[in-house]
Amino acid sequence: MKVSVIGTGYVGLVTGTCLAEVGNDVLCLDVDVNKINILKQGGIPIYEPGLEDMVKRNVAAGRLRFTTDMAESARHGTIQFIAVGTPPDEDGSADLQYVVAAARAIGQNMQEYKVIVDKSTVPVGTADKVRVAVQEELSKRGTQLEFSIASNPEFLKEGAAVDDFMRPDRIVLGAEDARAVELMRSLYAPFNRNHDRLIVMDIKSAELTKYAANAMLATRISFMNELALLAEKMGADIENVRHGIGSDPRIGYHFLYAGCGYGGSCFPKDVQAMQRTAKEYGSELRILNAVEVANERQKEVLLDKITARFGDDLSGKNIALWGLAFKPNTDDMRDAPSRVLIKGLWERGATVTAYDPVAMHEATRIFGNDPRLKLVDTQMAALEGADALAIVTEWQVFRAPDFAALKAKLKNPVIFDGRNLYDPKDVRAHGVEYFGIGRL
Numbered sequence: 202m203k204v205s206v207i208g209t210g211y212v213g214l215v216t217g218t219c220l221a222e223v224g225n226d227v228l229c230l231d232v233d234v235n236k237i238n239i240l241k242q243g244g245i246p247i248y249e250p251g252l253e254d255m256v257k258r259n260v261a262a263g264r265l266r267f268t269t270d271m272a273e274s275a276r277h278g279t280i281q282f283i284a285v286g287t288p289p290d291e292d293g294s295a296d297l298q299y300v301v302a303a304a305r306a307i308g309q310n311m312q313e314y315k316v317i318v319d320k321s322t323v324p325v326g327t328a329d330k331v332r333v334a335v336q337e338e339l340s341k342r343g344t345q346l347e348f349s350i351a352s353n354p355e356f357l358k359e360g361a362a363v364d365d366f367m368r369p370d371r372i373v374l375g376a377e378d379a380r381a382v383e384l385m386r387s388l389y390a391p392f393n394r395n396h397d398r399l400i401v402m403d404i405k406s407a408e409l410t411k412y413a414a415n416a417m418l419a420t421r422i423s424f425m426n427e428l429a430l431l432a433e434k435m436g437a438d439i440e441n442v443r444h445g446i447g448s449d450p451r452i453g454y455h456f457l458y459a460g461c462g463y464g465g466s467c468f469p470k471d472v473q474a475m476q477r478t479a480k481e482y483g484s485e486l487r488i489l490n491a492v493e494v495a496n497e498r499q500k501e502v503l504l505d506k507i508t509a510r511f512g513d514d515l516s517g518k519n520i521a522l523w524g525l526a527f528k529p530n531t532d533d534m535r536d537a538p539s540r541v542l543i544k545g546l547w548e549r550g551a552t553v554t555a556y557d558p559v560a561m562h563e564a565t566r567i568f569g570n571d572p573r574l575k576l577v578d579t580q581m582a583a584l585e586g587a588d589a590l591a592i593v594t595e596w597q598v599f600r601a602p603d604f605a606a607l608k609a610k611l612k613n614p615v616i617f618d619g620r621n622l623y624d625p626k627d628v629r630a631h632g633v634e635y636f637g638i639g640r641l
């Protein structure tokens with residue numbers, strides 16, 4: 202099947218590549234010339250496990266191509282995925298300018314029937330806006346062409362995106378005409394062989410499903426984070442509580458980890474956008490409001506612990522930071538808790554020496570060459586002469602450090618563990634002071 206993917210970011214590149222992998226003829230478009238040039242030269246603009254090899258394989262097989270030419274892209278795919286960014290607007294609502302621009306470009310250039318599929322995370326009602334934009338452009342051209350609109354929200358997780366796409370839990374499809382459903386069903390057939398994962402519904406429900414999923418996951422995290430703060434005051438251990446409740450199948454273990462807050466390109470903006478959408482409909486999502494407030498608060502927790510231990514004035518102190526990405530296996534630092542901690546430490550006069558397995562170039566892009574942030578090549582090098590260690594991302598390589606070596610390198614053997622990676626008793630047994638989140 203001929204497929205075009207508009208927007209070659211985390212979602213677009215993974216979608217296009219995985220669809221090529223199962224035999225489709227895919228053209229990925231982006232307005233970012235730099236990104237497309239990297240891809241055309243055999244490089245890859247993002248870090249995502251397994252993606253680079255898959256891109257290379259499919260480019261070599263002639264099933265995957267990249268372009269900045271909108272007309273070419275609009276003509277190529279019978280299925281036109283829109284996978285552009287939907288960043289928060291100033292008021293927190295999703296900024297739909299890129300989605301609408303993509304829709305207009307399709308309308309300006311299409312020559313025959315298309316299924317226009319929204320894969321970006323968009324508020325309920327966006328499909329109608331896409332339909333109107335395409336129709337307006339066709340009318341301007343004085344052309345009558347048939348097209349279908351569908352919503353196919355993406356549930357992949359950065360860091361496991363290829364696997365999630367190739368082996369999805371579910372494929373949600375909002376579509377209201379048989380032709381679109383049939384085409385999408387055959388597109389997804391290779392991912393559906395074991396059992397039918399396609400859940401077909403009306404478009405508005407599909408749009409809402411994506412926000413509901415992220416909002417539910419964010420709620421679980423904020424709930425555990427608030428309980429962790431309470432557990433600390435009470436002298437209880439949140440890890441014991443997590444085991445205690447996770448064992449209930451109605452609750453389950455997933456997304457119950459207390460930590461230093463959620464970040465990334467999805468949860469923060471989607472929770473905000475959902476609140477904005479609710480307001481437009483005269484509703485208030487009180488729970489989500491609290492989820493967001495609790496998370497903003499949680500991003501300060503590590504700094505609070507550091508100042509409680511060392512005092513408010515951190516001038517002359519150097520803090521080692523393990524982890525910059527908002528979660529492991531990605532270089533994405535959008536809304537990452539590390540950014541809040543770094544800024545907070547700087548404001549109190551401290552400097553930071555940081556290590557992350559893949560996000561260092563992203564940190565350089567964000568912070569430039571600020572002398573208050575030193576990036577080093579190994580996790581142990583970050584500890585050299587530092588006053589304490591703060592852990593912000595739960596990378597596997599941080600899980601079992603040599604505590605004796607760690608103690609020898611730190612000026613003060615203190616760990617502020619924002620991801621509860623260690624057993625406090627083990628760490629303390631090595632003569633290292635330990636502060637987790639909600640732990641005894």
Ligand SMILES: NC(=O)c1ccc[n+]([C@@H]2O[C@H](COP(=O)([O-])OP(=O)(O)OC[C@H]3O[C@@H](n4cnc5c(N)ncnc54)[C@H](O)[C@@H]3O)[C@@H](O)[C@H]2O)c1
Nearest residue numbers: 208209210211212231232233285286287299302321322355
């Ligand atoms: N990143 C995730 O884990 C994830 C998961 C599920 C859903 N989503 C959603 O998918 C959407 C895309 O997210 P992302 O993380 O891939 O974003 P991204 O910023 O990595 O990529 C978006 C790309 O779209 C391009 N673009 C913008 N306007 C364009 C246009 N008119 N034509 C062509 N290209 C254009 C940008 O240059 C950029 O490369 C968002 O709505 C996001 O909420 C993201």
